[in-house]
Amino acid sequence: MKPAFSIILFTTVAGAAQGLACVLAVASLAGFAPQQASSIAMMLWVATAMLLVSLVASFFHLGHPMRAWRAALMWRTSWMSREVIVLPAFIAITAGWAVAASLGVLDAGWAQLLPWAAIVGALLLWLCTGMIYACLRFVQEWAHPLTVINYVMLGLSSGLVTATALGALAGEAAFASHAGAGAIIITALAWFTRGLSLRRNARLKPKSTTQSATGIQAARMVQKSMGMTGGSFNTREFFHGASQRVYRNAKRIFLMLAFAVPLSILAVGCLTGAPAAGLLAFPLQLLGLVAERWFFFAQARHPQNIYYQMVS
């Protein structure tokens, strides 16, 4: 599949914001939230801003952005429709929580519900985003629960790294060191679950063949012409178009930058008691996650490609 930059930006930035909101929610419920209400407010506003950036990015994927409101209609059958409903709802929850933190009313009874709402909203959004890909049964690389699990794990990992960085910026040493320790554990787990999907994809055998696509059961079936010379939507949308070198390097880069590098930086920060390490890990991991999402698309082999192999 062709990686669309709008979707890469949307899913990586929104994922980190969802993770950040989850970290703040769990920290609030577990009693190690940032000590200053202003720090909580700042982090929630950052999460809200990230979500708005991702919302804008998602519009760039549409041919007719002005009709986007229609996309909420088919929630009974379409995971994309469900995502279109959950995303603004989650933005509203995060922004509402940010307002409550800014006004200093987090101790009010109703405000106690906000962390729970944020956790539910973030999980639902990950489920919708992951299922958009996992429900396409013939894109075999995606059609597995690991797709959803990895959206959750990578989002939580980047959210924890973001929380560590923001905690260090706000001078919340205790919160930042808690978040840093969590980031190390979850990033290692995310490395493991993403590794599982890489291993699964490497062993996949495509169900569709040129024989099943044409119904001609010959031992040798070769396409000689795909019916046009200059390319079409089918040759652009479903092929990543990058060289094998770029493809291999994208995988190496994401394994390094999304997992190995931030883990090492955070471990050093944890051992030396310097959560400011998160400030270095955050931008590097974000780059790694962009590469990860690029690879996620590039690795998916769509069965329609069987019909588009040969220009003549």
Place this chain on the structure above:
Amino acid sequence: MSQAEVQETLAKQLALVIDLNVCVGCHACVTSCKEWNTSGAAGPLADLNAYDEQPTGTFFNRVQTFEADSFPNTQTIHFPKSCLHCEDPPCVPVCPTGASYKRKSDGIVLVDYDKCIGCKYCSWACPYGAREFDEERKVMTKCTLCVDRIYDESLAPHDRKPACVKACPTGARLFGDVKDPDSDVSKAIRERGGYQLMPEWETQPSNHYLPRKITTSACGSSQDEFRLGDFLRTKSVPSATAEEGTR
């Protein structure tokens, strides 16, 4: 998966049946499809860089060419491909706006261009690559089975068929209701082993393909491997003396 909605069987399902025995790969169906559908009320189909290096445009129908088996048994197969109007179309439930739909009255899978937001998700959900995004109109487009032709009462009854069917010089494309057991298409599927593409995904395509039958030579019973040398030895060659005499 939530996509697997309760399927109701439609009483009528219009579809194409394509005879791979007689398709000669002339692309007449491709050009007539383009001509009809670019001239309709829905607006023209994109044609970008039509006379430049990378011409590209929207087509609802393509003819592809495959080579089967190895020499000397090689076969060249011309293979027309358009939307298969699946009975369980995976492209329809994923559409977030409802712009993609399957008509209950005749089973044609259509796109409401006024509701499409151009997210391209339906094209990801089609294993056949039947849908093409129109780069000028910014909406998803696909074969309509010439829905603006087949019911047009201002046309003579024998002309109420998709443009590709009318254009085919060899009659390789049959059109009709595959749910009517007495229709030409149902008979062809039944009697000539009509099959569906990529049955592994259980989309139940309505379009069927009629398999090629290898024609054996009526001239000789020998089915040995063809050798040019042996063949030439069977031919009478003008005698050397006669050849010399003409010089």
